[in-house]
Amino acid sequence: MERVRVRSRPPRPYPGSFNLAQGCPPRFATLYRSGFRPRKRAPDTTGQEIAPVNQDAPAPADRPASLFPRRAAAEDVRGFLVHRGLLDEAAQAALMAAVGAIWQAAPPLHPVTRWGRPMSVAMTSAGALGWASDRRGYRYDPCQPDGRPWPAIPALLLDLWRSLTGPAVLPDSCLVNLYRAGARMGMHQDRDEADLSHPVVSISLGDDALLRIGNPERGGTTQSLWLHSGDVVVMGGAARLLHHGIDRIRPGRAALVPGGGRVNLTLRVAGPA
Numbered sequence: 001m002e003r004v005r006v007r008s009r010p011p012r013p014y015p016g017s018f019n020l021a022q023g024c025p026p027r028f029a030t031l032y033r034s035g036f037r038p039r040k041r042a043p044d045t046t047g048q049e050i051a052p053v054n055q056d057a058p059a060p061a062d063r064p065a066s067l068f069p070r071r072a073a074a075e076d077v078r079g080f081l082v083h084r085g086l087l088d089e090a091a092q093a094a095l096m097a098a099v100g101a102i103w104q105a106a107p108p109l110h111p112v113t114r115w116g117r118p119m120s121v122a123m124t125s126a127g128a129l130g131w132a133s134d135r136r137g138y139r140y141d142p143c144q145p146d147g148r149p150w151p152a153i154p155a156l157l158l159d160l161w162r163s164l165t166g167p168a169v170l171p172d173s174c175l176v177n178l179y180r181a182g183a184r185m186g187m188h189q190d191r192d193e194a195d196l197s198h199p200v201v202s203i204s205l206g207d208d209a210l211l212r213i214g215n216p217e218r219g220g221t222t223q224s225l226w227l228h229s230g231d232v233v234v235m236g237g238a239a240r241l242l243h244h245g246i247d248r249i250r251p252g253r254a255a256l257v258p259g260g261g262r263v264n265l266t267l268r269v270a271g272p273a
C-alpha cells in the first residue's frame with residue numbers, strides 16, 4: 001500500500017522572509033545569545049541592567065507633533081539625507097523615555113549572526129514586526145524571542161516619520177539598536193523589507209557614531225561622517241540600497257542613554273502591503 005507522508009510541521013521561514021504567523025506562542029529563545037564581549041579594551045557594559053529612564057521627561061503621547069522638526073535643509077551624502085540636529089534636547093529626552101518603555105516590554109539582546117556569533121549591538125524592536133537574526137539568516141517576525149509580541153511604535157516616532165516622509169504609509173517596524181562602548185555594525189544593505197520603495201528613517205541618540213556610506217555594490221570608495229544625538233538620516237530613493245555601517249562610537253560623551261552609549265532607531269515599512 002502506498003503511504004502518503006504528511007508533513008507534520010510547517011516549513012521553516014527562509015532567510016529574508018516574513019514569519020507572519022498569527023499570535024505569538026511561548027517558545028524557547030534561540031535567536032539571541034547574551035555574553036557578547038568586546039574584543040578591544042573597552043569596558044564591557046553590555047550585560048548591565050538598563051537603568052530606569054528619566055521619568056521627568058515629557059510623556060511621548062503628550063508631545064505635540066509641532067514641537068518636532070526644525071527643518072533646515074538636509075545635508076546630502078551620497079543620497080542619504082542627513083538632518084543635523086533635527087531633534088532638540090526636549091525631543092531627544094522624550095524619545096529616550098519612549099525607548100526606556102520599549103526596553104521594559106522588550107529587553108535589548110544580542111542577535112546571533114548566521115555564522116553563530118553574537119552581534120556587538122544589542123537590539124530590540126517595536127511595531128507589528130521586529131527584526132530577527134539567527135543561523136538561518138535575517139527576517140522580520142511578529143514575536144519576540146520569548147514569544148511575546150513587540151511593543152507598539154511610540155506615537156512620537158510616527159509623528160516624526162509623517163513629518164519627514166508624508167502621511168501615506170506608516171512604518172510597521174522600529175529597530176532599536178543599543179551601542180555600548182566597543183559596539184559596531186559592519187557594512188550592510190537594508191534589504192529585508194518587502195517593498196524597498198519606502199525609505200528608512202534613522203535617528204541617533206546619545207554618543208556620537210561614525211557612519212560609513214559606500215555603494216550599491218560591495219566595496220568601492222566610502223565616505224564617513226559623525227552622527228550626533230538628535231541627527232536624523234533618511235535613506236531613500238536611489239540611496240535606499242547603499243551599503244553602510246557604523247565603524248565605532250565615541251563612548252562617554254553624552255549622558256542621554258542610561259548606562260552610557262548610543263541608541264539608534266530605524267523606522268521601516270517592513271511587511272508586505
Ligand SMILES: O=C(O)CCC(=O)C(=O)O
Pocket residue numbers: 175177185190202209211244245246264266
Ligand atoms: O546605527 C546606525 O546609525 C545604523 C543602523 C543600521 O544601519 C541598521 O540598523 O540597519
Ligand SMILES: [Fe+2]
Pocket residue numbers: 188189190244
Ligand atoms: Fe542599516
